[in-house]
Amino acid sequence: MKQLFRGGIHPNDGKALSRGGAPVPMPAPSRVIIPMSQHIGAPCSPLVKVGDTVKLGQKIGDGEGVCSPVHASVSGTVAAVEQLPIPGGRQAVCVVIDSDGKDTPDPAIKPRASHKGLSPAELAAIVREAGICGMGGAAYPTNSKILSTAGKTETLLINACECEPYITSDDMVMCTWPEKVILGARILADVIGAKHTVIAVEDNKPEAIEALRAKAEGQEDIEIRALPTRYPQGAKKQLILAVTGKEVAPGARTGALFNVTTVYSICRAVYEGLPITEKVVTVTGEGANEPKNVIVRVGTPIEQVLDFAGGVKEETCKVVCGGPMMGVAQGNLAVPVVKGTNALLCLTDPAPAAEDPACIRCGKCMDACPMGLQPLNLYRYVNCGDKEELGRLNLEDCMECGCCAYVCPGRLPLVETFKAGKKLLKEGKR
Known part of the structure; x- marks a missing residue:
């Protein structure tokens, strides 16, 4: 079939590391951390309080408007309702549940x-x-x-x-x-x-x-x-x-x-009748001892998932939530798996930073951009704060796929710069 969309790249896909065999169920952890914000839209408000007994699959958070309820991924007792770190470097209200080990299902299922x-x-x-x-x-x-x-x-x-x-x-x-x-x-x-x-x-x-x-x-x-x-x-x-x-x-x-x-x-x-209480997560990368797919309870700390999957090699330098192109490096491995977690990528080879990054105007980023944007010019206008030009060149159409950064011989921090540029435009609209 003819390839119809413009641009794009062919990076090493690395999929052979974890492909093959059915996903392996991970036993429920003794404690889960369920964030009230796991979706685009308004965060949920907790429906339970400390000391409450909850069942597996019970709704424990909900809200108004564009919102997606959250559910207990184990049965047990609510140990805390508090602000805690979640993936992506943010914090959110979380319901912490101590499992009773029974996985008693909610009768509403x-x-x-x-x-x-x-x-x-x-x-x-x-x-x-x-x-x-x-x-x-x-x-x-x-x-x-x-x-x-x-x-x-x-x-x-x-x-x-x-x-x-x-x-x-x-x-x-x-x-x-x-x-x-x-x-x-x-x-x-x-x-x-x-x-x-x-x-x-x-x-x-x-x-x-x-x-x-x-x-x-x-x-x-x-x-x-x-x-x-x-x-x-x-x-x-x-x-x-x-x-x-x-x-x-x-x-x-x-x-x-x-x-x-x-x-x-x-x-x-x-x-x-099943709500989202678990997720298939790929544990992979050259730093993973035993790359595989794991069925993980939502709220399981990332570090426990890595341990269950065989642990990481000593030379692992970074764990990314997601893939190498659009994932986010995770500094705190105590944060929980959420509904959108699809992979934990363990990297051993740190990306080399350019000593003096500079655009050489080669145009490779323009050829690679699947949105037909001009990354080299967008980079310049973000750095000089020109909101008018950023709007004219459709910065907000950038989907942060990383194609431009992948092909850039100068190793410019293009995606990070464009994220900053979008914040600049958003602030200008307030």
Whole structure:
């Protein structure tokens, strides 16, 4: 198939390190830390207090507006409700639960026999109560997306590209539970009224493609489409362009596009009644002793996940939440796994810093930018604080994919600079 989106790169994908074998369930920790803010939108308010007894899957946080409830990932007793560090260097109100070791399920968890007859509002309510948000890392509440796309699209697009190097959690979800991915796609398509469903998978995942096609056999309206491997194939606008040939205008919404693990989670919420209490996390990198995918309870401290997966090598210099292109280095390994955690990348080779970084105007960053921006000029205008030029050159369209920094021979801190530039523009609008 012709590659349709502009730019992009072919970094070493590193996926062979953790690919293969079903995800390994990690025993529940003795204590979990459940942040009230794990999604885009308003943070939840705690529904429990210190000393309360909670059940596995019980809703312990909720809020108004664009919000995704959070649930207890163990049964036990609330030990604290306090501000604590969370991934990304931030702090949030967290509910700390001491496990009783029983995993007693919340009686509100009830499976359904069928999704037939569900209205968009009813499915959105189920998805909201399950705490499902974008599981590919975006963490936008999925119920809002269901309501905004119902009856407005003929094509449902499921993002199964997982283009970020090293990460294989989506891949292993597809290989291990392909029937639930297909059923989740069927639920969404039936309820929002889509006539055609495309599950887009990069062609470096042949086992996942084969597994999905086998489970989708006989369902003519569900297509498993293999796309050429190229980063960032899984970015929303690039994926829509590659699949449909249609370019999404700046600022426009991307419509009926859902991450594959989100779709899997929808299936579990509808047919098993299960909220988000666990996540498949890839533990990988040259610094990981035993790279693998692990099924982790939300709220498990990162350091415990690393220990369960075999620990890290002595030469490990950095642990990144996410992948090497868009992940965030994590200085505090006591922070918990959250809904959007898809990988823990253990690095042994520190990225060399340029002694005197300077732009040589080679233009490689412009060739690599999948958004067609001018990184070399944006870098200059951020540094001189020219908000007018930053607006004219569409800095806010930058998705911080890291392609420009990857190809820059001067090793300029482009992504960090663009993040600072966006803050500058945001402050100017206040």
